[in-house]
Amino acid sequence: MPMQPASTEIASRIAAIIEELKDLEGPLLPILHGIQEEFGHVPQVALPAIADGLNLSRAEVHGVVTFYHDFRAKPAGRHVLKLCQAEACQSMGSEAVATKVKQLLGIDFHETARDGSVTLEPVYCLGLCACSPSAMLDGEVIGRLDDEKIEEIVAEVRS
Amino acid sequence: MIPRIYIPADSGALALGAEKVARAIEKELKERGVEAKIVRNGSRGAYFLEPMVEVATAEGRVAYGPVKPSDVKSLFDSGFLKGGHHKRWLGAPDKIPFLAKQTRLTFARCGVIDPLSLDSYKSHGGLRGLQNAVAMAPAEIVKQVTESGLRGRGGAGFPTGIKWKTVLDTNSERKYIVCNADEGDSATFADRMIMEGDPFVLIEGMAIAGIATGATKGFVYIRSEYPHAVATMNKAVAIARKAGVLGVNVLGSPNAFDMEIRVGAGAYVCGEETSLLNSLEGKRGVVRAKPPLPAIQGLFGKPTVINNVISLASVPIIMDKGAAYYKDFGMGRSRGTIPIQIAGNVKHGGLFETAFGLTLGEIVDEIGGGTASGRPVKAVQVGGPLGAYFPRALFDTPFDYEAFAAKDGLIGHAGITVFDDSADMLKQARFAMEFCAIESCGKCTPCRIGSTRGMEVLDKVAAGIEAEKNLALVTDLCNTMKFGSLCALGGFTPYPVMSSITHFPEDFKPAPTRVAAE
Numbered sequence: 001m002p003m004q005p006a007s008t009e010i011a012s013r014i015a016a017i018i019e020e021l022k023d024l025e026g027p028l029l030p031i032l033h034g035i036q037e038e039f040g041h042v043p044q045v046a047l048p049a050i051a052d053g054l055n056l057s058r059a060e061v062h063g064v065v066t067f068y069h070d071f072r073a074k075p076a077g078r079h080v081l082k083l084c085q086a087e088a089c090q091s092m093g094s095e096a097v098a099t100k101v102k103q104l105l106g107i108d109f110h111e112t113a114r115d116g117s118v119t120l121e122p123v124y125c126l127g128l129c130a131c132s133p134s135a136m137l138d139g140e141v142i143g144r145l146d147d148e149k150i151e152e153i154v155a156e157v158r159s
Numbered sequence: 160m161i162p163r164i165y166i167p168a169d170s171g172a173l174a175l176g177a178e179k180v181a182r183a184i185e186k187e188l189k190e191r192g193v194e195a196k197i198v199r200n201g202s203r204g205a206y207f208l209e210p211m212v213e214v215a216t217a218e219g220r221v222a223y224g225p226v227k228p229s230d231v232k233s234l235f236d237s238g239f240l241k242g243g244h245h246k247r248w249l250g251a252p253d254k255i256p257f258l259a260k261q262t263r264l265t266f267a268r269c270g271v272i273d274p275l276s277l278d279s280y281k282s283h284g285g286l287r288g289l290q291n292a293v294a295m296a297p298a299e300i301v302k303q304v305t306e307s308g309l310r311g312r313g314g315a316g317f318p319t320g321i322k323w324k325t326v327l328d329t330n331s332e333r334k335y336i337v338c339n340a341d342e343g344d345s346a347t348f349a350d351r352m353i354m355e356g357d358p359f360v361l362i363e364g365m366a367i368a369g370i371a372t373g374a375t376k377g378f379v380y381i382r383s384e385y386p387h388a389v390a391t392m393n394k395a396v397a398i399a400r401k402a403g404v405l406g407v408n409v410l411g412s413p414n415a416f417d418m419e420i421r422v423g424a425g426a427y428v429c430g431e432e433t434s435l436l437n438s439l440e441g442k443r444g445v446v447r448a449k450p451p452l453p454a455i456q457g458l459f460g461k462p463t464v465i466n467n468v469i470s471l472a473s474v475p476i477i478m479d480k481g482a483a484y485y486k487d488f489g490m491g492r493s494r495g496t497i498p499i500q501i502a503g504n505v506k507h508g509g510l511f512e513t514a515f516g517l518t519l520g521e522i523v524d525e526i527g528g529g530t531a532s533g534r535p536v537k538a539v540q541v542g543g544p545l546g547a548y549f550p551r552a553l554f555d556t557p558f559d560y561e562a563f564a565a566k567d568g569l570i571g572h573a574g575i576t577v578f579d580d581s582a583d584m585l586k587q588a589r590f591a592m593e594f595c596a597i598e599s600c601g602k603c604t605p606c607r608i609g610s611t612r613g614m615e616v617l618d619k620v621a622a623g624i625e626a627e628k629n630l631a632l633v634t635d636l637c638n639t640m641k642f643g644s645l646c647a648l649g650g651f652t653p654y655p656v657m658s659s660i661t662h663f664p665e666d667f668k669p670a671p672t673r674v675a676a677e
Contacts, residue, residue: 029439032424067444067445067600068425068444087345087576090590091503092503092504092531124544124598126384127384128170128171128174129346129347129502130171130206130348130508130509130510131171131175141173143171143174144174144175
């Protein structure tokens with residue numbers, strides 16, 4: 001079984017990201033993206049370290065992290081499936097797509113499957129509005145979702 | 160001559176399988192021992208034909224599409240490298256009706272060139288605008304842009320030249336150019352397409368804006384939902400810096416300009432310019448009160464030009480061919496061209512750049528070819544989630560800022576979503592309120608609380624509870640949101656709600672009657 005990284009190791013990885021980016025103009029979002037990329041989420045322990053590094057209060061950092069939909073407090077599943085639920089996709093049946101995916105995966109939006117295989121999220125527009133309904137699986141874009149593609153996606157995240 | 164094969168790497172094409180097609184073509188080339196150069200271009204925007212593969216022949220380019228991986232073997236068998244006939248054969252791309260009918264000024268190179276080849280960019284007219292600009296006085300550049308009649312393509316339609324003049328006239332040792340690439344409106348993908356398909360045109364436009372206003376630093380704020388655009392822009396900026404297009408001496412002139420790409424974090428409201436500035440500064444993306452205008456106190460309190468991608472990407476052609484050339488296109492006070500994005504339940508979806516003035520009916524029925532489902536068109540939402548729903552009765556409205564405003568609508572970022580007769584407009588109105596509730600920054604009360612109350616009241620209407628009384632309440636609430644909100648999120652949410660109620664009253668009748676009528 002893989003060992004949990006020691007807390008000092010996490011702290012030093014966080015410190016390295018802050019150090020690398022803190023001289024940018026407006027460094028907070030790039031730092032948060034950097035930390036989420038490194039850990040898959042923004043761990044609580046990062047907040048005081050960022051506040052310290054940027055001379056902000058912890059409350060300010062907390063306020064920013066929680067404002068944006070992208071930043072996670074907990075790690076996501078091994079796969080992240082985002083289904084577009086905005087108007088262009090609605091006009092092509094995105095609601096029915098979502099119902100079917102939820103049923104096949106046994107989870108609702110903003111939930112992670114119990115086996116940790118997949119996190120399901122709604123997204124409001126991927127800019128694929130001329131090939132609706134659309135989705136994004138682990139950063140890969142998928143257009144004109146139909147039953148066949150949905151089943152492929154479900155099989156992939158379950159494998 | 161080694162044959163050249165163009166396979167788009169645009170997100171839309173990738174979503175339709177362009178990567179698998181590219182791999183199949185590579186494999187086939189290897190197996191047949193044929194030498195060819197594969198270019199990953201952007202998309203020309205005819206998404207109903209994507210993935211559209213093109214080959215360069217002695218007679219010009221020949222397109223094939225939509226190509227499936229299973230078509231690849233037979234394409235080679237029919238000699239497609241020489242433009243041979245095949246069931247996917249489309250002929251010369253610029254003769255395809257959807258593309259032939261367009262006026263491509265801003266998107267002239269998109270889908271044509273290799274997006275990351277500066278040489279290719281230059282050989283197709285790139286950098287001429289910037290070259291002209293470095294030899295001009297800042298006030299002269301601003302004058303050209305003002306005279307072109309270019310208005311903000313992000314949605315507000317504010318004259319770009321006037322904004323630039325304010326920044327030029329405001330004294331400060333530091334000024335910024337900020338490009339708003341937080342293209343969150345459903346039905347819009349023009350910004351994404353140009354960043355993926357012709358990134359240098361945006362860089363050139365920003366450099367011109369910098370020289371015109373005395374700003375030396377630029378930021379492009381791209382939404383995180385666009386990872387491909389982010390990657391392409393980052394690469395293009397590095398190339399432009401290396402080639403001296405950006406840096407301390409732009410194109411060898413004494414003008415300094417450099418830029419950075421920044422990524423949003425999933426907040427729709429950051430498409431509003433003052434929220435975007437807060438977000439860039441590393442704050443919560445809450446809206447700022449205006450005044451002060453960003454042009455006077457913008458990013459980090461400094462004078463800032465904040466323009467949409469398409470506004471900035473339209474500047475190079477204005478500086479290349481002159482204000483009069485650009486101004487010649489269009490109607491009334493809407494000058495130049497507009498990339499209309501035809502989306503949703505439509506047969507021929509894609510980007511259609513044209514002079515202002517086409518009617519909504521021409522766009523939906525003729526260019527879009529009606530619905531994808533084959534059912535009658537019921538409603539068309541113009542301008543994204545904050546735009547009004549138009550019924551067929553208003554299809555004679557010309558595509559023009561003022562004409563849409565006169566019909567209680569807006570053209571916004573020029574995205575249009577087509578709905579067939581299965582759409583339930585009460586549901587769409589409720590979604591508009593729900594979306595506002597999800598995305599509200601929370602700063603002002605009408606937007607933060609009004610959106611949630613709006614959802615609840617519309618739920619009552621849907622349940623048939625005192626429909627008439629509750630619709631009057633929604634109307635009153637919309638009035639409060641429209642005039643009492645700080646920004647367009649709360650202020651424009653009433654457009655989709657009220658247009659649904661006004662144009663589709665039958666969908667708001669109490670439930671028992673609706674059932675009885677069916």
